Amino acid sequence: MATVLEVKDLCKTYVTDKRQNNVLKNVSFKVDEGEMVAIMGPSASGKSTLLYSVSGMDKATSGTVLFDGKDITAMKKNELADVRLDEMGFIFQQMYMMKNLTILDNILLPGLQSKKHKRSRKEVVQCGEDLMRKLGIIEAADNDINEVSGGQLQRACICRSLINKPRLLFADEPTGALNRANSNEVMEELTKINREGTTVMMVTHDSKVAAKCTRVLYISDGNIEGEYRSDVTKSDKERERALNNWLMDLGW
Numbered sequence: 524m525a526t527v528l529e530v531k532d533l534c535k536t537y538v539t540d541k542r543q544n545n546v547l548k549n550v551s552f553k554v555d556e557g558e559m560v561a562i563m564g565p566s567a568s569g570k571s572t573l574l575y576s577v578s579g580m581d582k583a584t585s586g587t588v589l590f591d592g593k594d595i596t597a598m599k600k601n602e603l604a605d606v607r608l609d610e611m612g613f614i615f616q617q618m619y620m621m622k623n624l625t626i627l628d629n630i631l632l633p634g635l636q637s638k639k640h641k642r643s644r645k646e647v648v649q650c651g652e653d654l655m656r657k658l659g660i661i662e663a664a665d666n667d668i669n670e671v672s673g674g675q676l677q678r679a680c681i682c683r684s685l686i687n688k689p690r691l692l693f694a695d696e697p698t699g700a701l702n703r704a705n706s707n708e709v710m711e712e713l714t715k716i717n718r719e720g721t722t723v724m725m726v727t728h729d730s731k732v733a734a735k736c737t738r739v740l741y742i743s744d745g746n747i748e749g750e751y752r753s754d755v756t757k758s759d760k761e762r763e764r765a766l767n768n769w770l771m772d773l774g775w
């Protein structure tokens with residue numbers, strides 16, 4: 524299996540009021556094509572920081588991040604922006620959407636900016652509408668972002684993150700703001716997207732959500748303290764129970 528992401532000795536230090544906060548301390552791991560990896564760990568352990576550093580959204584203090592064999596920490600701004608736009612998808616903790624655009628136009632935006640696929644506006648619209656149909660929110664296409672529910676908005680974010688057919692999808696608490704029913708629906712969609720070939724790396728607090736992933740990395744105090752491979756032949760319930768036992772041993 525090809526490696527999509529290889530992180531080596533990643534460190535991230537924040538300096539605030541002359542105080543150093545070493546949030547990531549020599550973190551190393553790999554993600555293979557087709558995996559669905561969950562990042563878990565206590566609050567403030569560095570999960571979001573890790574996701575932002577490996578996706579090039581934030582600059583690491585030291586270490587390397589190879590995406591498809593290329594070191595994104597050494598890339599020029601424009602080159603990194605193109606990789607992020609064309610090859611990566613993002614679902615953020617706060618759902619950043621443009622207030623003055625409709626849901627559909629928000630979804631189309633990265634598609635219209637991408638140079639990779641060279642699609643006409645019509646083709647991008649077709650792709651956006653297909654995604655909205657797939658995620659069951661097509662009726663909200665022309666709504667403003669304040670005219671949809673939290674669950675619908677989160678699904679719109681997923682559509683937007685997929686408009687350029689990314690190889691790797693990053694998600695920070697994609698179900699964090701959702702009730703259980705919406706969370707289950709969103710996870711079903713993400714699992715489907717993963718089975719169709721997109722590699723997924725997500726942060727979650729929810730062991731029910733993490734149990735659907737193929738692997739869980741547990742981060743504590745800026746280090747990966749444990750790694751759990753889920754037995755995909757087992758039922759959802761059994762996987763969840765096994766993961767919960769493993770998490771409990773780690774002091775979760």
Ligand SMILES: Nc1ncnc2c1ncn2[C@@H]1O[C@H](COP(=O)(O)OP(=O)(O)OP(=O)(O)O)[C@@H](O)[C@H]1O
Pocket residue numbers: 537538539544546564565566567568569570571572573
């Ligand atoms: N931009 C920043 N500037 C300074 N410190 C930061 C910044 N972002 C995060 N931190 C600090 O880094 C640490 C890790 O934060 P991070 O957001 O990565 O945690 P997390 O594991 O995602 O937590 P949560 O589960 O609450 O989302 C915290 O101590 C936080 O205060």
Ligand SMILES: [Mg+2]
Pocket residue numbers: 570571572616695726
């Ligand atoms: Mg976080």
